[in-house]
Amino acid sequence: MSADVEIAVVGAGLMGTATAWAAARRGRTVALLEQFRLGHDRGSSHGSARIVRRAYADPLYVTMTGQAMALWRELEQESGRTLLRITGGLDHGSRRRPDRIAAVLDACGVPHELLPAAEAGHRWPGLRFDGPVLHHPEAGTVDPAAAMDAFAALARRGGADIRDGTPVRRIGVEADDLVRLETATGTLTARTVVVAAGAWTRDLLDGLVPLPELTVTQQQVFHFPRRDPATAPWPVIVHKDALSTYSLPGGRDGGPDDGRKIAEHDAGPRTTAAGRDGRVDPAARDRITAYVRDWLPGLLPEPFNETTCLYTSTANEDFVLDRVGPVVVCSSCSGHGAKFAPLIGEYAADLATGRPGPDPRFSLAAHGALSPHR
Template sequence: MTPEFDLAVVGAGLMGAATAWAATRRGLSVAVLEQFDAGHDRGSSHGSARIVRRAYPDPVYLRMTGRAMELWRELETDAGTRLLRIVGGIDHGRLRDPERLAAALATAAVPHELLPPEEAARRWPGLRFDGPVLFHHEAGTVDAARAVAAFLERAGARGADIRHHTAVRRIIPNQEAGIRLETAEGATLTTRRAVVAAGAWAADLLGGLVPLPELTVSQQQIFHFPRRDPAAEPWPVVVHKDALNTYSLPGGRDGGPHDARKIAEHNAGGPTTAGTRDGKVDPAARDRITAYVRDWLPGLVPEPFNEATCLYTSTANDDFVLDRAGPLVVCSPCSGHGAKFAPLIGEMATDLALGGAPPEPRFTLAAHTAQAGNTGAAQWPV
């Protein structure tokens, strides 16, 4: 039996949608199967603002940020829409090690500045600092929801068969047809290769098929705080690691008419599953972030006007999972810092589906198995 498609993509969040875009740009026939509505908020790819930035101390991720930025620009050109908002990026805090980040950026020839706290406070009134501050220009936000829509629209324009409300319930490797996918409605689809980019649902789909590492699903809380001076220039995105591990960024459409600030703790949510999350914001998290705003962001009104939850799907060491097992590609990069890499992840997943080597040894299934229990590899997400 001849397969119906060259490639099926299971999941149409940022990573799955990016894979469809990459694969159709190479002329592959592609089907995309997504269990929910277009633009749903059940996973990790909704909302109007995610951080993009170059500042990583790890040369693997630092190198990847450069190519990802190029591909975001290619998507903007292809789709004829603006998705990136470049406002610069700040890293500070006694546990963030701005000097180490500055050294990494210098090695990669990424423009940056290392500032004393007094100079940073003068440059960005309304933010408070108590140690060295790293600033680099090539950082900002990407509109996640519109990026997903752009990836899928351009993939569809190149012939992709995009099916929402189509939940894959079973993946069956088949020597003759490559892979057979069975949906909740009882339909089947055959494909030469499949990329599973199912985020928090990955373990349910892939269990027993590949040696998947342990993936921890957690529910994170985000909050939006209004600026005291809404007419002021937008602040850069900020990653601050001290008593709390926080990030903040311009909120975009979710920030209301005055572009309120989106703020959250990184990886502070409790464990859950894709099927049992309650979507409720933890009052203790709200109190911690409100107190943080009072202490460190005096340019904001310390009263959140908007709040939401999302899911992280994380490995033990925060490294991505990008590998192939036979005709099946596992694409679970998440770990709270995957969004900025989405178009590059799509390219890498497509390379794997076409028989290419894993993009990075650390991302392979075997490496995650060998590293089980070792949580020291990445640890610099957001």
């Protein structure tokens, strides 16, 4: 039986829009189905800034960041939009182990330097450090709202049929491996389906694909004003000490004076996509405000806005990218997936078109969920 499209993609967050672009530019027929409006704020990809960086203590991810950076540049070139803002990156704190990351960057040929705390404090006034600091220049931010717009526009230009306001109620696999997607407005058939549904993954795939434990948490994000908005923004920062935090220039969400986005990477309260309440916990606000006072004295210690966002995490923070029959699972970006989005789109398109998948660490089997029909 013939299908309406070769590849259906469910979910138009960063991963789904990136997949639609990757598949459309390979000349495949693609439909991208999103339950809400494009760019909505109920999932994981909204807002104006996410960290991009090369610094990981794991050579696999360092290599992937390099591939993703090249693809971001391609996306900028093809869309004619500026999406990246390069500021450099700083990593510090006893639990971050900057020396360990430096050794991996060394082995991977990524430029970096390890600085004593006093020298880093001198170079970046308004920041405090208490141990060695890793600096690497190839880091900064990507604008996820603009990136999703660019992915979708290029996918559409490549012929993709993008439908928002179209919840997929059920995915079924027929005897001949044809995929049938039941939506609020009718049925669509496809040769393969890529499920990039973020925190809704289990709702769609339970009973169809064996999934590992996927933990959905509500994370809380704050923007703080800079004391001196005339100065150049600091690099993006990952700091793991008593708290595990990250901070970055906020882009549009940071207001006209480029306020700083700050959040804890430690898991927020457990929730579900449908059950999350969107409320910021006052205790989290107090922790981050105290953190700003202690570590970021160049900011005024009072947030001027705050929001929530969903992490969907695996136990070890590795992604899930695998195929079972005609169903591709593209999920669990565990709070650090944005920087890889165009690469994850390529991986998902590879899996959807029958090419080998990415590193076996991302397979369902590696996550403890068997994929018997591969």
